Amino acid sequence: xxFAELIKTTKVNNVVLSRPGLAPVKGTLCITSHHLLxxxxxxxxxxxxxxxxxxxxxxxxxVEKSRLANTSGTITLKCKDLKILxxxxxxxEECLNIASSIEALSSVESVMMTxxxxxxxxxxxxxxxxxxxxxxxxxxxxxxxxxxWRLSSVNEDFTVCLxxxxxxxxxxxxxxxxxxxxxxxxxxxxxxxxxxxxxxxGKVILRSSQPLTGPNRxxxxxxxxxxxxxxxxxxRGFILDTRPAQTAKQAHxxxxxxxHRAAYPHWKRLHRALERGRPLQESFTRLAEACLDTxxxxxxxxxxxxxxxxxxxxxxxLNTACVAAQCLEREDACILxxxxxxxxxxxxxxxxxxxxxxxxxxxxxxxxxxxEREWIQAGYPFSLRCTHSAYSHARLKQEAPVFLLFLxxxxxxxxxxxxxxxxxxxxxxxxFEHSYASPYGTFLCNSEQERKLCEVKxxxxxxWPSLNCKGDKYRNPLYARNSLVIWPSVEPQSVLLWQEYxxxxxxxxxxxxxxxxxxxxxxxxxxxxxxxxxxxxxL
Numbered sequence: 001x002x003f004a005e006l007i008k009t010t011k012v013n014n015v016v017l018s019r020p021g022l023a024p025v026k027g028t029l030c031i032t033s034h035h036l037l038x039x040x041x042x043x044x045x046x047x048x049x050x051x052x053x054x055x056x057x058x059x060x061x062x063v064e065k066s067r068l069a070n071t072s073g074t075i076t077l078k079c080k081d082l083k084i085l086x087x088x089x090x091x092x093e094e095c096l097n098i099a100s101s102i103e104a105l106s107s108v109e110s111v112m113m114t115x116x117x118x119x120x121x122x123x124x125x126x127x128x129x130x131x132x133x134x135x136x137x138x139x140x141x142x143x144x145x146x147x148x149w150r151l152s153s154v155n156e157d158f159t160v161c162l163x164x165x166x167x168x169x170x171x172x173x174x175x176x177x178x179x180x181x182x183x184x185x186x187x188x189x190x191x192x193x194x195x196x197x198x199x200x201x202g203k204v205i206l207r208s209s210q211p212l213t214g215p216n217r218x219x220x221x222x223x224x225x226x227x228x229x230x231x232x233x234x235x236r237g238f239i240l241d242t243r244p245a246q247t248a249k250q251a252h253x254x255x256x257x258x259x260h261r262a263a264y265p266h267w268k269r270l271h272r273a274l275e276r277g278r279p280l281q282e283s284f285t286r287l288a289e290a291c292l293d294t295x296x297x298x299x300x301x302x303x304x305x306x307x308x309x310x311x312x313x314x315x316x317x318l319n320t321a322c323v324a325a326q327c328l329e330r331e332d333a334c335i336l337x338x339x340x341x342x343x344x345x346x347x348x349x350x351x352x353x354x355x356x357x358x359x360x361x362x363x364x365x366x367x368x369x370x371x372e373r374e375w376i377q378a379g380y381p382f383s384l385r386c387t388h389s390a391y392s393h394a395r396l397k398q399e400a401p402v403f404l405l406f407l408x409x410x411x412x413x414x415x416x417x418x419x420x421x422x423x424x425x426x427x428x429x430x431x432f433e434h435s436y437a438s439p440y441g442t443f444l445c446n447s448e449q450e451r452k453l454c455e456v457k458x459x460x461x462x463x464w465p466s467l468n469c470k471g472d473k474y475r476n477p478l479y480a481r482n483s484l485v486i487w488p489s490v491e492p493q494s495v496l497l498w499q500e501y502x503x504x505x506x507x508x509x510x511x512x513x514x515x516x517x518x519x520x521x522x523x524x525x526x527x528x529x530x531x532x533x534x535x536x537x538x539l
Contacts, residue, residue: 025051148172204335227264238331280402344400
């Protein structure tokens with residue numbers, strides 16, 4: 001396929017660009033293989049009055065066409081980062097051609113035809129950045145410090161688990177033969193591996209997928225042996241299932257299920273229901289639609305905000321991450337986190353718990369390493385989850401803004417503890433934008449195995465060096481290292497709308513009204529309210 005085949009009209013003059021809150025701009029619109037370029041000359045002469053707009057076509061989520069008059073048409077571009085652009089194009093034929101071209105270019109399926117494989121900034125080398133946060137170094141340090149954990153290359157060729165990285169951290173007493181047997185007993189072969197080691201007391205967070213017990217309550221001796229090796233004599237552990245209890249029971253009939261108590265006698269099971277998939281995607285869509293509706297009264301806006309349930313998802317994610325953190329910090333216990341596949345809410349909880357527990361994960365470099373380790377390397381399927389954002393008319397089952405939910409939760413932590421995070425919300429906004437459409441290859445594909453097949457690390461640039469060379473832009477000037485655990489409040493008055501993100505969806509004055517009120521609260525730390533008695537949650 002050639003990009004030229006998808007571009008029906010390459011250039012149109014006298015196009016008027018309109019954006020919410022800004023004056024219209026007239027200029028020449030050009031379409032390239034990966035970008036829309038609008039070049040204009042503002043009133044007066046001189047280069048200082050010239051304006052250029054570059055839009056990565058991959059960022060377009062939906063294209064809407066309408067007729068203004070017999071000789072002109074309008075294209076509304078709704079972007080994945082929630083920005084909305086309107087183009088008034090002279091000539092209806094040119095309008096339709098441009099809309100068709102944008103739709104075709106924005107939905108090219110081949111990963112290797114996307115912009116990161118063509119992006120070549122002069123100041124960067126391809127090999128720079130990909131080894132900035134090596135997984136092996138992080139885990140090898142834990143192995144050296146403890147002696148009870150080891151780095152296993154059992155998945156070196158991805159034959160054990162397609163979504164795991166080549167190396168994983170497992171108990172030193174367990175050999176690779178046991179790992180392979182355990183993998184066959186877990187959904188997608190995502191057997192239990194170490195996610196986080198708590199230096200304070202040596203307790204750990206593990207992650208995996210659901211066990212394949214099925215309706216006959218099958219057992220796997222090797223899986224039981226693996227989890228048993230995690231606990232020392234007299235220790236106890238918790239299995240945090242992110243599915244509703246009823247959903248977990250129903251999974252038995254589909255071949256999945258839960259760990260049987262008799263088979264894992266030292267592990268107690270907890271259920272903390274977190275939505276994923278379509279319910280979470282629809283929640284995001286409803287919130288974006290509410291922000292777009294400028295005809296809302298205050299009461300109607302608040303009703304739509306509540307009906308979207310987005311803040312409820314934020315609250316539940318924070319609450320569940322606190323349960324995981326509390327197991328280590330206060331209950332002196334290890335914890336295994338899983339849902340069904342172990343690729344969505346599982347990673348959400350393990351990553352959030354580390355931000356709560358570990359001051360190193362709250363630094364600029366540490367947070368980037370966390371995203372690399374717990375999302376990218378851990379097999380979060382970015383390509384599937386981030387195919388579309390909130391505006392697309394196509395609703396695919398695999399889409400869900402779980403990574404955005406994580407970033408929103410981190411923003412909540414930063415707002416409640418304004419001195420404890422070294423990075424600011426601009427970093428969170430940047431990560432969200434790049435996860436959906438980026439010139440860099442960091443968020444491409446669904447797993448490390450796919451990135452290797454596509455030679456992402458050989459043919460694209462990493463995002464991290466680009467962020468680090470602009471470190472001051474993403475740094476929190478109020479930061480003071482806090483070595484304590486940060487326990488967020490999840491009371492209704494404490495979980496607020498992330499206004500800086502949702503403001504991009506133009507125009508609802510009540511969004512900005514809420515924002516100004518929130519801005520007054522930024523430097524008021526909230527009291528620690530979470531006090532969860534784990535025993536009361538046991539099944």
